Amino acid sequence: MALKGLIFDMDGLLLDTEKLYCKANLTIAPKYGITTYDESYYMKYVGTSDEELYEAYYQDFAEFGRENIEGFIKEAHEEVKALFLAGKAELKPGAIELLDYLKEQEIPCVVASSNLRSFITILLDKAGITSYFSGVISGEDVKRAKPDPEIVEKAASMLQLAPKDCLMLEDSFNGVIASSEAGVPVIMIPDLLQPTPEIKERTLEVFPSLYDVKNYLAE
Template sequence: MKAFIFDLNGTMVNDMPYHAKAWTRIANQELGGNFTDTEIKNNMYGKNAEVLVRLFGGDRFTSEEMDKLSEDKEEQYRSEYIGELALLPGLAEFLEHAYQAGIPMAIGSAAIPSNIDFVLDNLNIRHYFKAIVSAHDVTHSKPDPESFTKPAQLLGVKPEDCIVFEDVPKGAEAAKNAGMKAVILTTTHPREDFAKLDNILHFAVDFNDDYFVGLI
C-alpha cells in the first residue's frame, strides 16, 4: 500500500465516550430528549447538524441554533477530555515508523477543524500528515466516500493504494465506497457490527497488534 488514511475520533484517540457524554447532556438535559445510550451511540456519526436532525427531526432547529449547539457540544467534549487526551497504545510508534518509511499519511475525519487541531497540536503529531480533511472540507459525510477520496487526491495516490483506519461501520462503509480496504480499531464497535462489509483487512484493539508491523 502507498498511503494510510486515518479517521480521528475513536481511531487515533479513544475519545468517543466523551463525545457520547457531551451529546447525551445536550440532547437530554438541555433539549429535553429522552435518548438511551444506544440511541446516542448509533446516531453519533457525521456532521453535528446531521446528528441533531437524526435525533430531533429536520424542523426543530434553525441552522444558527444548530451551529450554537454544535459549538457548545464540542466545548464540553474538549474541556472534559483534555486531561485524558492520548493516542491509542502503539500508535505513536506506528506513525513514526510509517513516517520514516516514507509512507504518506492523511486524516479523513467528520470532526470539525478545531477538534482536529485539539488532538494534533496537543499531541504534537501534525507533522506526520500531508493532508487533513475535516467535516468542513466535504459536502457529504460518511458513508459517502468523499472523506477518503479527497485525502487520496491530496496525497496523489489511487484509492486502491490506500488503507483506511476506522472504528465505526459508517466509516468502513465509506472506505468501501471509496474503493479502499480498511483496518478496524474496536474501540467503539465490536467486530460483528461490521459483518456486512467485505473490505475489512483486520480488527485490532489498538496499534500494538503485531499486524501493524507488517503494514510498513
C-alpha cells in the same frame, strides 16, 4: 500490499474521544429536558458529521422544542471543546508506535475525519502528532459525510495516489463503508462497536489495536 499512503480516521481511531463525546452529551441533554438521549442513541451516529447529527436531533427530539435542542448542542459543543483543550483525549494504544513506523518507512499519512477542522486541529496539536500528517480532510471539506466515499476519495487525491495504493484505518461502520465504496482497502480497529458480518466483509482485516496494524505492515 504495496502500501504507498495511509489515511487515518481520528475520533475513536487515533484518539479516545468517543467516550468523551458520549459522556458530555448524556450529562447535558437532561438539563434541556431531552430525556430520551441515551448511549444507544449516541451509538447510532458514531462516525457521522455534526451537520447530519444535528439534523437528526431536530427531527428525533422535536417534542422537546427547538430552543432546548439548540441549547443542548451549544453547551455540549463547548463542554467537549473544553475537554479537548485540557488534553483529556488520550491517544489510542499503539498510535505513536504506528506513526513512528510509517515515518521511518517514509509512507505519507493524512487524516480524513468527519469532525470539524477546528476540533481536529486542537486534538492533533494536544496529542503532539500534527507533524506526522501531510494534510487533513474534515467534514467541512465535503458535501456528503461518511458513509459516502467522498472524504476518502479526497484523502487519496491529497496523497496523489490511486485508491488501491492507499490504506484506510477506521473504527466506525460508516468509515468502513466509505473506504470500501471509495476502493480503498480498509482495516478496522473497533472502538465502541464490533463489526457485523456485513461490515467485516468490507475490511482487509479487523485488529484489536494499532499495535497490530504496525505488526501487520512490518511483516
